[in-house]
Amino acid sequence: MRTLTEQLLxxxxxxxxxxxxxxxxxxSRSRSKVNLTYFTPDDSxxxxxxxxxxxxxxxxxxxxxxxxxxxxxxxxxxxxxxxxAPAPAEATGxxxxxxxxxxxxxxxxDTPPRTSTAAARPSTAILPEASTETITVPIRNEGDIVRxxxxxxxxxxxxxxxxxxxxxVATAVSELARNIVYYAVEGEVELSLLDTTPPGIQAIARDxxxxxxxxxxxxxxxxxxxxxxxxxLRGTRNLVDExxxxxxxxxxxVVVVRAFxx
Amino acid sequence: VGRLPxxxxxxxxxxxxxxxxxxxxxxxxMLVVSIQVVLSDDLVGQLKEDIxxxxxxxxxxxxxxxxxxxxxxxSYISRAIRDIGLIARLMGVDAVICGIAPAVAITLVxxxxxxxxxxxxxxxxxxLEWLQRLGSEKEEATSATDAPDGRTTDxxxxx
Numbered sequence: 001m002r003t004l005t006e007q008l009l010x011x012x013x014x015x016x017x018x019x020x021x022x023x024x025x026x027x028s029r030s031r032s033k034v035n036l037t038y039f040t041p042d043d044s045x046x047x048x049x050x051x052x053x054x055x056x057x058x059x060x061x062x063x064x065x066x067x068x069x070x071x072x073x074x075x076x077x078x079x080x081x082x083x084x085a086p087a088p089a090e091a092t093g094x095x096x097x098x099x100x101x102x103x104x105x106x107x108x109x110d111t112p113p114r115t116s117t118a119a120a121r122p123s124t125a126i127l128p129e130a131s132t133e134t135i136t137v138p139i140r141n142e143g144d145i146v147r148x149x150x151x152x153x154x155x156x157x158x159x160x161x162x163x164x165x166x167x168x169v170a171t172a173v174s175e176l177a178r179n180i181v182y183y184a185v186e187g188e189v190e191l192s193l194l195d196t197t198p199p200g201i202q203a204i205a206r207d208x209x210x211x212x213x214x215x216x217x218x219x220x221x222x223x224x225x226x227x228x229x230x231x232x233l234r235g236t237r238n239l240v241d242e243x244x245x246x247x248x249x250x251x252x253x254v255v256v257v258r259a260f261x262x
Numbered sequence: 263v264g265r266l267p268x269x270x271x272x273x274x275x276x277x278x279x280x281x282x283x284x285x286x287x288x289x290x291x292m293l294v295v296s297i298q299v300v301l302s303d304d305l306v307g308q309l310k311e312d313i314x315x316x317x318x319x320x321x322x323x324x325x326x327x328x329x330x331x332x333x334x335x336x337s338y339i340s341r342a343i344r345d346i347g348l349i350a351r352l353m354g355v356d357a358v359i360c361g362i363a364p365a366v367a368i369t370l371v372x373x374x375x376x377x378x379x380x381x382x383x384x385x386x387x388x389x390l391e392w393l394q395r396l397g398s399e400k401e402e403a404t405s406a407t408d409a410p411d412g413r414t415t416d417x418x419x420x421x
Contacts, residue, residue, distance in 0.1 A: 167365035235373030
């Protein structure tokens with residue numbers, strides 16, 4: 001499963017170092033204010049401009065810039081089917097992507113106007129199973145914790161969550177990812193949008209670590225960990241609407257959390 | 263090949279080099295630490311050492327930890343910040359946390375983590391004012407006990 005970000009990174013990294021590629025992409029995304037989950041052709045034009053600008057900082061050779069840009073723009077224009085995370089607009093072939101139907105929805109407002117939510121629904125309804133966008137973030141180190149929570153936050157922002165809700169979900173995801181790094185060493189966080197009414201977001205934290213032997217104690221607050229405040233998992237439960245843990249000693253742990261638009 | 267403006271290059275470089283020390287600024291007789299980056303384990307460890315060293319060397323009477331740049335505080339980050347506040351207090355320095363974003367405050371309380379034991383203020387300005395008030399109160403106490411050396415008073419305050 002490869003996300004758009006991964007594909008773009010790979011394309012950039014074939015001409016500059018991975019570190020540089022990553023910073024070019026991050027900066028281009030923030031400067032063009034383009035979200036890689038949903039974007040319009042206009043968005044992709046802006047993003048391409050920023051990426052090209054960034055590439056020129058590091059590449060002197062006009063030909064190399066051209067070759068790299070050609071690869072990047074191919075990825076951005078590729079039909080959704082070739083990606084694991086298709087942008088709904090492309091999948092339906094609709095000229096107005098969900099993004100623009102939500103233009104009235106400022107994520108900073110607590111309650112988005114009802115009409116805009118309703119307008120977004122028909123376009124997502126036609127989608128096959130791709131109505132839920134899935135992004136998998138592998139968790140191996142601290143940097144991945146940050147990546148997981150920023151991805152979660154931007155997804156929350158996409159579906160119109162309020163600031164407080166965005167922070168709740170991002171914190172919960174951060175907490176789950178941190179548990180993986182500290183206790184299981186390696187795992188993944190799978191983030192997806194839920195096509196429910198009201199819409200929601202789901203995060204699944206999966207690892208094949210040692211499992212949680214004293215789950216009940218932790219959830220009842222009878223356990224204080226050395227690393228966090230002993231409240232990571234319990235705190236996470238308080239932040240989300242749905243919370244489920246499946247753990248088996250020696251086999252691993254799966255935590256599923258869901259939060260819905262209020 | 264067109265050259266980019268200097269600030270843009272700097273931006274890119276800053277992005278690439280995530281790991282940097284958090285600066286400790288001395289303001290009057292206070293230390294100000296403004297956390298504007300993502301806190302990693304290494305960074306927190308470094309910050310603890312830097313702050314204790316700065317307190318010892320510069321004999322500051324107050325420490326402000328500005329967290330307005332932090333958009334998400336999970337249990338680890340909040341614990342790290344609280345630790346820094348408590349460490350400062352053990353060294354005889356009043357510590358205050360300021361700039362907690364509304365959404366972060368809500369989340370912290372809902373998670374049952376309230377940075378207990380460390381004073382909090384709305385923003386940098388009110389944090390500095392709080393420390394100044396505290397400082398002048400201590401001074402009054404000093405003149406009352408007629409101890410000209412500030413060091414002795416600090417000791418009394420600790421006892």
